[in-house]
Amino acid sequence: MHCPFCRHTDSRVMDSRATDDGSSIRRRRQCPECGRRFTTVETASLSVVKRSGATEPFSRAKVVAGVRKACQGRPVTEDQLALLAQRARGPVYGEDLAWGTGVTAQSVVNNWLASPRHRAVLLRPGFRRIGIGIAFGTFVGHGGAAVVTADFAGR
């Protein structure tokens, strides 16, 4: 991620949180070169591969329009189509970050559970997949630090 101030080609994630509907992640970043901070919003994009081989962004409205057309003359109500649209959701995902010196898996999880917004990510019912990353080194000037990231996905 380029720094928007000095165009440095790297940035450090200081904090991250999922938006309320879980469709994107806001990250607070700091540039290691000029020290300025900025926010990024990342969203997952779901693509549909057409029969022709071309791809286009997933569109709930198009899915429903296609099903409506296929169901013409059949006993399918608008209510049933609306229900289908609701279920044809895109993916949701979330992320918790932690860093510090002398951290253990237990202390990281305890800190997340004690923080309402980290706890909400950990316990979100739709999440079915998890990825964990841990890096050791110097972080924000603190040697011997561990940076822990947990990413969740589901629907």
Ligand SMILES: [Zn+2]
């Ligand atoms: Zn910069």
